[in-house]
Structures are given as C-alpha cells and as structure tokens.
Amino acid sequence: MSDQIRRVAIVGGTHGNELTGVYLVKKFEQCPQLIQRASFQSMTLLANPEAIRINRRYLDRDLNRCFAIADLQNSNLNSYEDRRAKAIAAQLGPKVQPNVDVIFDLHSTTANMGLTILPSSRHPFQQQLSAYLSDRYPTVRICYGVQSDQDAPMLRSLTPLGFTLEIGAIAQGILDAQQFQQTEMLIYAILDYLDAYNRNELPPLPSHWTYYQAIAPVDYPRNAAGELQAMVHPQLQFQDYQPLHPGDPMFLTFTGNTISYAGHTTVFPVFINEAAYYEKGIAMILTQKEHLRLDQRTLDKRALDQE
C-alpha cells in the first residue's frame, strides 16, 4: 500500500431498503464536486440496484454477507447477490490488493445507534481516524464487529481501510432528513481527514479513545418451532450503547413476563431490535466498552504501512 490515500469509494444501497445511503450516493452522482478533494479520487457505487428498485434489503441473499473470501472464489454461488459481490470485489477489491484504498459503505438501522462507524480492521490508520471522529463529534461511536478481519463477509472488508457507516433509529424504506444530513456531514468530515492526511496536515488527535467491541449476538426467546415468544423489553428498546447490568430487564414475553439479562458482567447492547436481524436470529449484539490510549507513534505518513 502506498503511503497516500489515492482512491476512495462511497457505496450506498448495499441493502436496497436503506434509503439514506441510496439517496446520498444519488446526490453525489449529481454533484460530484461535493466528494472531490484535491489529493485523491472519489467514486460512488450503488451496490444492489435490483434490491433498490424493489425497495427490499436483497433479492436472494444478504449482499453484505457475500464477501467472505471463500464465497467470492466459489463459482457455484451465483445468486443475484453473489454475482453482484463478485463484480464489486473485482471493481473495488480484490481483498489482497484492493483497487481503492478506502471504502465507506452507507447503511441504516432501526436500532437507536445514532451515527456508528464499524471499521473493517484494526489498522492503526483506521484507529486514528476513528479516534479523531469520535473525539470531534461526540455523537459518533465506533464499534468493532465480532469478526473484524479481512475475511469478514461484509463489503467493507474489501479493504483494511473499509468502514460501514450506520445511522438510526430509522425505519426501512424511508428517508429522515436530519439523519440524511448527519450522515452527509460525517462523510465530508472523513473526506477532509483523508485529504489532510495526504497533505501531512492532520489535526491533533486525542490521547485516548473509546470503542465498543462486539462480543456475541443474543436471539429473541423462541419456542421449539422457532416462533418468537418475547419482545425487547420497553426499558431496553432504543437504549443502544447504554449499560445493561446483570439482572436488568431484557425481554418481555407476550404474556407480560420480564426476562432479565443473565450475564455476569455489564455489557452495552447495539443493534437492539434491528428489523433485518429477526431472520438472522439476532435481537441485539452485546458489546464491551473499551477505553484505550491511542498509539501516537504511528502518527505520521507511515501509518498506512503499519500492518
């Protein structure tokens, strides 16, 4: 990898019913100057055009789970989304030597996660960018997925400098003007940061930063046939990133009984009651909150060569 950011891709519509990213990409296609910066090239991509057309998450299979290396190499996988994933991997990837340095993949969630950045790796460059953004914009949170390496099946994993940007709570299939503008603001902030990096004019970075590390998903209580038996408890609904202590209410059965969190340590749930995760068997994802000293030794042009 060069010590410069050369090419940046902004991706929307990986899920066809998450309209914030779709319409931001359409805006950038009409006004490309908004995402141009002097020191690198910017491009846009609508990842799942057929899903966008029918306003659904996907046609055959969740596109954002099609980017594992083995799946990309498996020629027997040829659903619409598998074919899209291979085409996108050829365009933005491949993983070993990607054509673009940085990817932002724009998503939204019915969970109340505000603006969340999910990095594709622990690359020092990404840690610095994440620390900067969460310091500068206190509403921005950083969350590492359970699998944050390059064999993860998400589109962001095409490059070690990939990010998923989530915003919520927002229903599928609608635009929320305020959340549209917040996401747009964050994109410009990232582009400006990348440009400053290239020009060796990085702003001061904080000495510490906070992130959330996903530990494990938790499913809804179900019966033997797999049918839901409970809902997220009203005290937990919309409380993403808030502490869940042992014994706190977690679910409420349809008959009105509370099911408490049975873990032994305080956790910080995210993706609470995300609509698209019912079918994945996920009611929420538990995270640990981590405070870390930012490694300042990498604060130079060689940050990109650290891994």
Added chain:
Amino acid sequence: MSDQIRRVAIVGGTHGNELTGVYLVKKFEQCPQLIQRASFQSMTLLANPEAIRINRRYLDRDLNRCFAIADLQNSNLNSYEDRRAKAIAAQLGPKVQPNVDVIFDLHSTTANMGLTILPSSRHPFQQQLSAYLSDRYPTVRICYGVQSDQDAPMLRSLTPLGFTLEIGAIAQGILDAQQFQQTEMLIYAILDYLDAYNRNELPPLPSHWTYYQAIAPVDYPRNAAGELQAMVHPQLQFQDYQPLHPGDPMFLTFTGNTISYAGHTTVFPVFINEAAYYEKGIAMILTQKEHLRLDQRTLDKRALDQE
C-alpha cells in the same frame, strides 16, 4: 342489523410486515379468553398469511385496497391478495349484510401517529364509541379517511362498524413492546365498551368530541421521471396531528432547500413519511381538525339502527 353486537372479528396481518397485529392475534389465538366477553362472540383472523410468512406488506397487491365492491365482484382479479379479499369478504362480510358486526383491523405505521382509530363509516354507534375512547384515553385519536363509506377498498369497510387501529411510529418488521401493550389495552377497552353496550350499561359519554377529517394526500416533490427530489422537513418529521400553518416548512430538498406549505388554511398532517406510502405517491395526508357536539339522542339501544 340487530340492536345487539353479536360477533366481533379482530384481524391482524392484513399487511404482513406490521407485526404488532400479527402477534396480538397469535396471542389471542393461544389465549382466547382474553377477547371473550359474555354478550358476544369474538373471532380472530390473520388476513394475509403469505405476506406474514415472507415479512412483506403484500405479495402482489396491497390487500387493504382490495375490498371495493366492484373489485370483490370482479372475477378477473385473481392475484393472491384479490383471492384473499374475496375469501375474507365471504367470511366476515358481505358488505350488504356482514356476518360480523364489528371488525378491528390492526395496523402499524412509521408515522408518529400514536394510537389512531380510523372508522369505516359515520354510523352514530361508531361516533359514540370513538368519542368515548378519545375522551377516556387522551392519546387515542380518531381520523376519518378521505373515503369513509362502505365502498372504500379497506378491509374495515366490510361492516359499517369497522375500524382500523393504527399505532406508530414503528418500523416495519419489528415489535415494540410498549406499542404492543398499548394496542392490546385499546382492544380490551373496545371489547368492554361493546359488552357494556349489549348489557345496556354504557358509561357516560362526553358532550363533545374531536376528530380529524382527511382532506387530501400530498406527494413528495419529484422530477419528471418520478424520482424523489426532497424529504419531509425535519421540523415536520414525527409531527403528526400537529398544526401545519401556511408557510411552515414541509419538505427539504436533497440540496438543502426548504419547500414550504403553500396552502391557505392550517391543516393537521397524518401518515407523515409512512414507508408504505412512498410507492403510492403519498408523503402525508392533510386533515382538518373538527370539534363536534356528540348527538346524545342516539344514546340508546337503537344506536345500531340509526343508519
């Protein structure tokens, strides 16, 4: 029509991704005593099982627009939903002499409408029930659709004592425990009222009541190709039932320009930014707020014979 309520139907899943009604009906199927009252029979129905199975609003066509008389009689209409509508009309209807006296059809919306009752007619019995509920539960609002006669295409129109119960804001495809419980409470309140009516023990009714009368839908600003050019303005988002004055912000274009409400009278928008209405060309429905004296002359057993 008899002067007694004899049969009541509680319908869920007319839209397969509005889970509140689906899971309330499943609850009532498992615990039928919850909806039984001494003076009438209660039954439940999941209206669109295939749409529920795939967690979508509908397969081929919006079931809740298939109940116009001409469509029910048109044997050329044979999509999945058209066939379901005919079967449901045979079971609960027909419109001229329905098999059930009262229908509640349970829905949800991404608009911030709280608990809303949409009656199928202006029958005095319905006006009294609506007045009672909105007086007893100040969070319950009454809204008459643009078309509130028996030829309306909604399932509720199978009987002049039909109601749609809406709750929101809630995303499609999720359960919100608080809204589940609020809808459940309202169902029990209606059942208790019907039972009290049959036993001639109606509670005191208010002298006045307030309802919202739909006037006209408003579409999003679109270009010649039909593509969205703007979003609901942040100042209007989630402000269902609040006054919209001439000149107030209504939409925000993707480039950041405000489009104001150009009408000459104050209106009260509902279904603001409902996800399912993008495809119908509806950004919101404007209503007028009406305060009326309740006609107390019909407050007797003959209320059911007034129309």
